[in-house]
Amino acid sequence: MSDAPQQNGTAFPPRVFSGIQPSGGLTLGNYLGAIRRFVDMQEANQGKGIETLYCMVDQHAITVPQSPADLTRNTRELAAGYIAAGLDPAKSILFNQSQVAEHAQLGWIFNCVARMGWMQRMTQWKDKAGKNTQNASLGLFAYPALMAADILVYHATHVPVGEDQKQHVELTRDIAAKFNHDYGVDFFPMTEPVIEGAATRVMSLRDGSKKMSKSDPSDASRINMTDDADAIAQKIRKARTDPDALPSEVEGLKDRAEARNLVNIYAALDNRTVDQVLSEVGGKQFSEFKPMLADLAVARLSPISTEMARLMQTPDEIDTILRSGAERARAIAAPILQQTYDIVGMIR
Ligand code: ATP
Ligand code: MG
Secondary structure, X not given: OOOOOOOOOOOOOOOEEEEEOOOOOOEHHHHHHHHHHHHHHHHHHOOOOOOEEEEEOHHHHOOOOOOHHHHXXXXXXXXXXHHHHOOOOOOOEEEEHHHOOHHHHHHHHHHOOOOHHHHHOOHHHHHHHOOOHHHXXXXXXXXXXXXXXXXXXXXXXXXXXXXXXXXXXXXXXXXXXXXXXXXXXXXXXXXXEEOOOOOOXXXXXXXXXXXXXXXXXXXXXXXXXXXXXXXXXHHHHHOOOOOOOOOOOHHHHOOOHHHHHHHHHHHHHOOOOHHHHHHHHOOOOHHHHHHHHHHHHHHHHHHHHHHHHHHHOOHHHHHHHHHHHHHHHHHHHHHHHHHHHHHHOOOO
């Protein structure tokens, strides 16, 4: 994307960072594509002296209008979702972006590093701003530079994300490379996106060409982590499919986006490969497969949503966890920001 030199980040010790926007309720896509991966990385790095930091990126959420009450509630619910899914505040640093001012401070410097052309090429900008770019917020345009700061203010080397965020992590590398080049330093690492598993891009239940999103106006397009068993079963029953039976092999899902999506979801929820699932369900009609999928989704999600609801009864405890996480995050971010200021020539 840029002609800035690529430097390698081997000198940087591994550190994991990722975030989710409190821009609505959590979806199955967020769970399979992100949160479950966060938990895997938390567990894989325990005892190795490698920090895992997971953020509620509320400053990204306000790039589109959010009601204050919803933003507060969604931030707490996101924290509850993290914890209920297995993120442990004793093992990972869980915090809210706006409580660590260093993100926005480094974000400003990166606004001055990133180029207009780079931002204009971001597919998410094109998708979210739509035709009415003149009326989109400046924050929506600039948000990938703040995301680069979220990552680089910790010198994070690995970022677990869904497929849709790959381009933003590549932009983060471009920003790091340009900063290092312009100032003649090797200060920011070349961060790697970690995009793994059977569900790196869960699609809308209503349209197999669109990503499932928490901000989609259609609630029927997604499974929310807080949906009850009836809602999950009904949404899966109504999910768009085609009239054919399921194939026994992956090639049979070619050009069948909706069918492929449901099989991917099944495989991811069951921790199996798509091949393994198809060898079992090949030949079945959707009328038979959909209830199987609904049962599996309920079995996997309901313990998490029950725990989320329990945690939401004590919002003060959530706030305490976030405050303590922010303090620990700031202890890492502040010296890195100060060194950045020194490199840039800002008096402190
Ligand atoms: P919004 O619609 O507000 O952008 P979102 O559902 O896209 O919300 P984000 O907060 O933008 O959620 O993304 C959080 C994480 O979840 C990112 O790592 C992103 O890649 C991942 N993610 C989002 N949607 C999906 C999906 N449908 N499938 C897999 N991963 C996803
Ligand atoms: Mg998104």
